[in-house]
Amino acid sequence: MLATLRRIVLDFSQETELQSALERMVTQVKSAMNTDCCSIYLADYHYQHFVLMASDGLAINSLGKTCIGFSEGLVGLVGQREEPLNIANAQEHQDYIHAPEVQEDDLNAFLGTPIIHQRKVLGILTIQQEQARHFSETEEAFVVTLSAQLASALANAEVRNLISSQQDHIQQNKQLQGIAGSSGIAMSQIVVCQPQADLSTVSLKKVTNLAAQHERIAQAIDKTRNDFTLLSEKLASIVKDETLAIFDVYQQMLAQVGIGQEISDKINLGWRADSALKMVIEHYISQFKAIDDAYLQERASDVQDLGNRLLFNLRQQEQQSRALPKEFILLAKDVTASMLAEYQHKGLQGIISLSGSNNSHAAILARSLGLPAIMGVNALAFVQLDSQQAIVDGYSGELFINPDETLVQEYQYLISQEQALTEKVMKVANLPCITTDGRAIEILLNAGLSEGFEHSGNLGALSIGLYRTEIPFMDRSCFPSEQEQTQLYRRVLNAFPKHAVTMRTLDVGGDKSLPYFPITEDNPFLGWRGIRITLDHPEIFLVQIRAMLRANQGIGNLEIMLPMISNIEEVDEATRLINQAYFELKAELKTQLLEELVKDLYDKDLSIELEHKAEAISQQLMKPRVGIMLEVPSVIFQLPELAKRVDFFSVGSNDLTQYLLAVDRNNSQVANLYDSFHPAVLRALYAIAQESAQLLVPISLCGELASTPAGALLLLAMGYDKLSMNSHNVPRIKWVIRHVSFEQAQDILSHTLTLSSTNDVHDYLNEQLETLGLGGFIRAGY
Structure with missing residues (x-):
């Protein structure tokens, strides 16, 4: 039986034409089950009905013509219930609809099962027989198993059919649906970046x-x-x-x-x-x-x-x-940071990734680059999309293949509206971020995702709220030396000499790996990552801390942030190592000072020189403020103890959301469950802000939630002191905050916290943004 299943699914997936694949499949199933009829109906969501597409047993002239509404007949009932329906005598069932054109009067036994892919009913597979009987458990299990295996193959076949039908001008403006990863619109030719061998x-x-x-x-x-x-x-x-x-x-x-x-x-x-x-x-x-x-x-x-x-x-x-076109949209099974680094200066206009969610690493990088992106696109036959003209809608997550002229003109208008909005928000880029009633909040940068110097001040960010130090570690064949790190960190600190720059210590593991330090785990996001790695390897941690302290000499704006903290012991151990690095470096500098003084002992007054040098050391080598990232749920319940040990808190909303909801943010299968606007996440963020205020500990947020207009308004109302985001969104968030009052934001927050579902939260916040005249930040053209 298993071999039969595999053969049917393999034959189906290898067929290039969807109609031929369906016809062959129903014949194979009918033969394998020794029944009188096998049929398949495909869902048409535009017309809200199922279309009889192939059958071995029903009238041939009814194929492609017989339609059954989503709420009609036994086929509709199977789709509504989303489970198998096994009936001994279908014609006696209350939902049975007589359709004379299909010629099924002699068929009594009915077994129907839905074909579901990613919670969407793609079609219904039915088995019928003249003998009035219930199909056996074994027969039902076979059909259910077949339907489950056919689901992804059918979704794949529909992609192939979409392309061929576009080329034949049979259908227009068919689209694939993904997850909105980065807002914006791109229209260009697709370039597929394939894995080496799969x-x-x-x-x-x-x-x-x-x-x-x-x-x-x-x-x-x-x-x-x-x-x-x-x-x-x-x-x-x-x-x-x-x-x-x-x-x-x-x-x-x-x-x-x-x-x-x-x-x-x-x-x-x-x-x-x-x-x-x-x-x-x-x-x-x-x-x-x-x-x-x-x-x-x-x-x-x-x-x-x-x-x-x-x-x-x-x-x-x-x-x-292969030669690249002047402008293109990059499509890959898994878009990586290295791909974006390779293509971003070669005409890259947008990104399509079959894996990932709106907060996977590729989506975050796309937002920092201002590139529209769609994640988790269901297109297993993605290679066939190569060289196709496409529209990437980063607002809705829709991907249009070979759009017609009318749709192209519509999106060209939306692009012009986007450009007009960008020009408008840039006018406030260098103005203070303050509400209409005088409430101020600091807007900072998330930097370090690429080697480019993305932390320039021309977009209006006050400083850097999160500098990711792992990128220099990732783009190498070995760990960078203390001197190499010192030079890099000094350039970053010098970019904002009058404001604090927060550097996160090495945060690898999870979806970020080092080629020379491989980590293989069954569940990497719950495994060896962040502070856990660097505390297990103090030689790596100490070199990095020493490099940061050296880079900070004479500038004094360094803040150090520890990632992935889950208990008090980790903070104590990290603090001990930071103190060790500080005192070791201070001792080295003193030794160096004495050696210099010995050389010119006869030329200068030794006591005066020692005094001046000692004073210079104390001024130049400052102990930085140390904070922690709140991203593991356990620390939410340890804030009083942590407040005694650190200088500030910074919420990493991306990972906090992931851990609170138990959703891998890189897994497209569950990406729809990952949402920072989930009521539980918002209430946790509010509780953190309230308790931090009581403990008098400064609180910031450096996750992607801060870069959304609705998220920024909620965080402002919650009491967050600083919001850190990618450079592309700094002027946009400034514009939003400068056009609302703190009182309005608090009213929006109060009602939001009473809502019980994520959809309700999104609907309400979108409604409020439109009311405030900020609908253009939700969707171009508002």
Whole structure:
């Protein structure tokens, strides 16, 4: 049964045309279940009905024409209930609707199950039989399992169908839905950045120039053969001969009578080289997995390894010959910081990522760069989107493929409105951030996400509220030296010499890794990260603290912030190490001073010189203020104890939201559950602000919540002293705060805290922003 399931799903996913895939699938299911009829209905949310798309058993002339409303008939009932419906005699059921055109009068038994992908019903799969009976538990389990496995394949097939139908001008302005990651609009051509080698990402495409495809696969096979030969030779001296036999197996499979010939046969049928490779390799994998022998089943991974190696060499050919358009939208399975660093100066207009949420690292970086971004797009066949014209709507999370002229004109108007709003808010960039009734709040920068000097003062930020020190660690092959760190930190501190600059100590782990210090964990966000790593490696921590203290000499504006604090002991240990670094450095400077004095002992008055030098040391080497990030929920209940140990608190709302809601903010499967406007998060933030005020500890917030207009108003009303955000949003938030009164913000907060659902919070806050004349910050064109 499992082998049958795999075969049906694999055949479905390999078919390039959605209609052909549906027709083949219903025939296979009917045969596998030995029933009289199998049909599939697809949901059309525009018209709110299910369309009979394919059937083996119902009238052929009804396909594509018979429609059943979402609230009508047994098919509609399955969609409404979102669960299987097993009926012995369907025609006697109260919800049964007679549709003479489908010719199902002889069919009695009915089993229907929804096909659901990411909480959305994509369609209904039905099984019918003349005999009036309930389908067995085994039969029902088979259909339910099949529907669950078909869900992602169907979503993938709909993406392929979307592209082909656009090209045929059958449909217009179809869109894919993602998560709004960074506001703004981009219109340009898509450039797909593919992973090095993952057959699951390859989409099936046909071409006309077959000779070129034969040449490509031949080159890839030759390169792969050479790779295996070199690998075998390198390993021969350290592993047993029988272990190296796998390389001989690979070589045999690549022979002209093996996989290589089968790939060539597929190319002769019109398939691209990578598509032919995918079909052949996946066919072999399914055959091996269907064998009962455990040893032979394991060989499926060997075949996949071979396929990925071939794909890697094919991709290398493409990368060497590809030229970027002048302007483009970057699409990748997982957009990374390194990708953005590579492409941001080459015409990058927007970002589409299949993974991540609105607070994943890529989305945060996109906002700092002012690039529209959509995260968590459901497009498994994303390679087929390459070179397609698209509109990225970073406000709604919609991605339009090959839009028509009317839609293009509409979005061009919205872009012009965005530009007008930007010009307007820049007029207040260098004015004080103060409400209409005189309440002031400091607007600071989140800096350090890229090597660019994004912390310039021309956008109106008072200083830096969060400097992420990990980026210089990430873009290297080893830990940076104390001298290298000192030079970097001094440049940052000198950017705002009259205001405090808050530097966070090394915060790696979770979704931030160092190539030379790998961390492999099952659950990295709950694992070894932040202060936990640096306290376990004091040699790393002490070098960084010493570099910060050296950089601060003669400037005196450094503040140190400790990340991922979860208990008092971590603060005490970190404070001990900071004191150790301070006194060690002070002793070194004194020693250096004495050595200098000895050299010119006969030229100067020693006692006067010592006094002046000692005074200079005490002035230049200052002990910085030390604070902690409040991002682990446990510290919310330890604020009084922590207040006795640190100088300030700073809430990291991104991680605090993640931990309070138990949602991985990089996981697109649950990204819709991650929301900093969740009532529990807002109430926690309010409680933190209230208690910090009672304890007389300054409180700031450096998460992405601060960079949203509604979030900034709520935090202002809660009593946060400082808000830190990316440079792009500094003038926008200034404009918002300068156009409301503190009393209005408090009224909005009071009502918001009474709301019980995230949707209610968003609806209310959007309504209030529109009432205040700030709707343009929610959506361009308001």
